[in-house]
Amino acid sequence: MNTSDSEEDSYNERSAxxxxxxxxxxxxxxxxxxxxxxxxDTKRGRPVSSGLDEPGLVERExxxxxxxxxxxxxxxxxxxxxxxxxxxxxxxxVVVVATIKSxxxxxxxxxxxxxxxxxxxxxxxxxxRLLYSLLNTIVMISVIVVMTIILVxxxxxxxxxxxxxWLILSSxxxxxxxxxxxxxxxxxxxxxxxxxxxLAMIIWNFGVVGMICIHWKGPLRLQQAYLIVISALMALIFxxxxxxxxxxxxLAAISIYDLIAVLCPxxxxxxxxxxxxxxxxxxxxxxxxxxxxxxxxxxxxxxxxDSADERQRNEGGAxxxxxxxxxxxxxxxxxxxxxxxEDLEEDRGVKLGLxxxxxxxxxxxxxxxxxxxxxxxxxxxxxxxxxxxxxxxxLAIFKKALPALPIxxxxxxxxxxxxxxxxxxxxxxxxxxxxxx
Amino acid sequence: xxLERIPNEEKLSLCRRYYLGGFAFLPFLWLVNVLWxxxxxxxxxxxxxxxxxxxxxxxxxxxxxxxxxxxxxxITIFQHFRAQWGEVGDYLSFTIPLGTA
Numbered sequence: 001m002n003t004s005d006s007e008e009d010s011y012n013e014r015s016a017x018x019x020x021x022x023x024x025x026x027x028x029x030x031x032x033x034x035x036x037x038x039x040x041d042t043k044r045g046r047p048v049s050s051g052l053d054e055p056g057l058v059e060r061e062x063x064x065x066x067x068x069x070x071x072x073x074x075x076x077x078x079x080x081x082x083x084x085x086x087x088x089x090x091x092x093x094v095v096v097v098a099t100i101k102s103x104x105x106x107x108x109x110x111x112x113x114x115x116x117x118x119x120x121x122x123x124x125x126x127x128x129r130l131l132y133s134l135l136n137t138i139v140m141i142s143v144i145v146v147m148t149i150i151l152v153x154x155x156x157x158x159x160x161x162x163x164x165x166w167l168i169l170s171s172x173x174x175x176x177x178x179x180x181x182x183x184x185x186x187x188x189x190x191x192x193x194x195x196x197x198x199l200a201m202i203i204w205n206f207g208v209v210g211m212i213c214i215h216w217k218g219p220l221r222l223q224q225a226y227l228i229v230i231s232a233l234m235a236l237i238f239x240x241x242x243x244x245x246x247x248x249x250x251l252a253a254i255s256i257y258d259l260i261a262v263l264c265p266x267x268x269x270x271x272x273x274x275x276x277x278x279x280x281x282x283x284x285x286x287x288x289x290x291x292x293x294x295x296x297x298x299x300x301x302x303x304x305x306d307s308a309d310e311r312q313r314n315e316g317g318a319x320x321x322x323x324x325x326x327x328x329x330x331x332x333x334x335x336x337x338x339x340x341x342e343d344l345e346e347d348r349g350v351k352l353g354l355x356x357x358x359x360x361x362x363x364x365x366x367x368x369x370x371x372x373x374x375x376x377x378x379x380x381x382x383x384x385x386x387x388x389x390x391x392x393x394x395l396a397i398f399k400k401a402l403p404a405l406p407i408x409x410x411x412x413x414x415x416x417x418x419x420x421x422x423x424x425x426x427x428x429x430x431x432x433x434x435x436x437x
Numbered sequence: 438x439x440l441e442r443i444p445n446e447e448k449l450s451l452c453r454r455y456y457l458g459g460f461a462f463l464p465f466l467w468l469v470n471v472l473w474x475x476x477x478x479x480x481x482x483x484x485x486x487x488x489x490x491x492x493x494x495x496x497x498x499x500x501x502x503x504x505x506x507x508x509x510x511x512i513t514i515f516q517h518f519r520a521q522w523g524e525v526g527d528y529l530s531f532t533i534p535l536g537t538a
Contacts, residue, residue, distance in 0.1 A: 187532040194531045195515050201508065205465035212458070212466070217438045217451060219473045 081350040082392050084291040086385060088228050088352075089360060093381060095232040096239075096361040097368045105185040106240045107369045114241050116140045121243045133245035137253045140246075144254075145268075148261065152268045156275060167286050171214060171230070175207040178233045214286045227289045231354050235361035239369060247366055248413070254359060255409040262403040273401045289357065292349025350392070356404045360384050363412045367420075375427060376419045383415035384408045440477060448477060449486040456493045464504035467497040 100106055113120065116139060119132035154163050180203050187194045210230075213223045242250065261267040276283050367380040387408025395402050430437065440448060452474050459467035471494055478491040519526040527533065 184532065191534040191536070192532065193516060193519055193534050195519075195529045196531050197529070198508065198512055198515070199531045201462065205463055208461075208463055209465050209469060219469065220438060222469060223438075 092228045092357045092361050093364045096235050096365040100368045103185050103189045133249045136246040137249045148268045152272050174230045175210040231357035235358045238362045239365045255406040258403040258405040288351045290351045379415045379419040380412045383411035387411045445486045452490045452493045467501040470497040
């Protein structure tokens with residue numbers, strides 16, 4: 001595939017955005033969710049206390065709603081979120097691994113490389129290969145850093161139109177161009193005859209409905225499905241076009257960058273999240289996967305004097321930005337902190353950035369592509385899920401935006417290299433000697 | 438986006454937009470419309486806009502069936518006669534299977 005510069009740019013921006021954003025966002029906006037159980041606790045406290053005469057009893061009543069209950073709610077919500085994120089991450093990885101195993105296109109190494117990894121690795125010399133992969137990584141990371149900073153600056157100065165246009169362009173490219181390539185390769189693999197008119201219909205429908213679901217309004221499940229699909233497509237592109245060693249070094253470097261960018265006070269991603277929270281705005285659509293199933297039953301019925309006000313603000317928020325589910329959620333979530341009667345069943349859900357999906361899938365995809373041993377692939381898969389669990393646990397403890405890449409990628413890399421170099425030869429010689437354990 | 442929490446007028450407008458959008462060669466959009474608004478249109482207790490939503494869902498379903506019929510016919514014809522069409526067949530083909538005439 002001859003990639004033109006313009007494609008590269010939007011692709012780069014997309015990947016840069018996604019990478020930066022996701023790490024940012026993967027951070028979950030669980031603070032909204034976390035405030036929920038606390039809210040309901042105090043709400044439950046209030047009716048009880050109002051019914052009591054002695055202030056002393058009131059105090060005790062309030063104190064008696066122990067932290068235990070709050071913790072229990074936190075843990076309950078935490079566990080639910082873990083499951084809610086396991087499924088899409090697993091699906092994305094399954095799609096990528098299935099494609100890698102069946103369609104040979106994505107494992108064929110071409111001499112073409114992305115312009116972000118300009119140094120060609122020479123397979124003969126180890127030292128040179130290592131050096132070039134480090135240089136490639138530096139180039140790629142600096143591109144990403146620059147892109148993130150530009151994005152944050154644009155966001156701070158409220159250049160929303162520009163950002164939206166950029167995002168729309170990159171989703172357009174993903175939904176049309178990359179899926180066209182993907183379909184072509186799948187048809188070639190399965191030796192199916194396909195005609196242009198039918199193909200045009202398929203790509204056109206897929207792309208337009210995708211744009212509508214992601215950037216405008218659509219059913220939640222369909223939006224989630226599209227986000228998973230575009231993450232998988234992007235991961236496949238990375239797997240194909242990143243040179244071998246550079247890919248691993250880039251994965252490691254991205255995790256470190258993620259850690260820095262989200263946790264350091266001056267980190268661009270942290271600033272982005274904080275600015276968005278200050279303005280009570282959702283982070284951009286098309287960059288975040290939202291697992292929320294939110295409904296505002298409480299709002300409609302509540303006697304809360306704030307409700308009318310809040311509802312107005314909600315609608316204002318929803319109309320001002322072309323509401324996508326995630327936007328609505330965050331907008332509503334921001335308001336809901338002060339709402340009174342909320343149905344306990346309302347679940348704000350968690351948000352995970354698309355870049356996280358992409359890099360998890362890249363790791364597992366590369367594990368599947370190299371050597372084709374299922375042990376390694378499964379080991380990486382399990383490692384990533386464990387990392388995700390731990391990250392969510394930390395999120396429940398710290399209650400603020402966290403990077404989702406570092407822990408999972410570290411575990412994944414450790415498991416990949418150790419399984420590849422230690423477990424595989426072990427299993428092979430066990431099998432060769434017909435010794436079953 | 439959860440249909441539960443948007444007011445009925447917005448639901449109607451959304452259904453209508455999906456219906457109109459489907460005319461741009463987008464049967465998939467009509468399919469999404471039918472599946473998404475099916476419960477709203479047929480399984481919910483009546484409200485004012487429900488009649489119109491029902492009509493849009495029915496019309497989308499009709500359009501969808503027409504498109505499916507057209508596409509199925511075309512695909513069947515193409516797959517069956519592609520080899521016999523010679524040059525035209527090749528011109529129309531995006532991928533040509535290996536190993537057949």
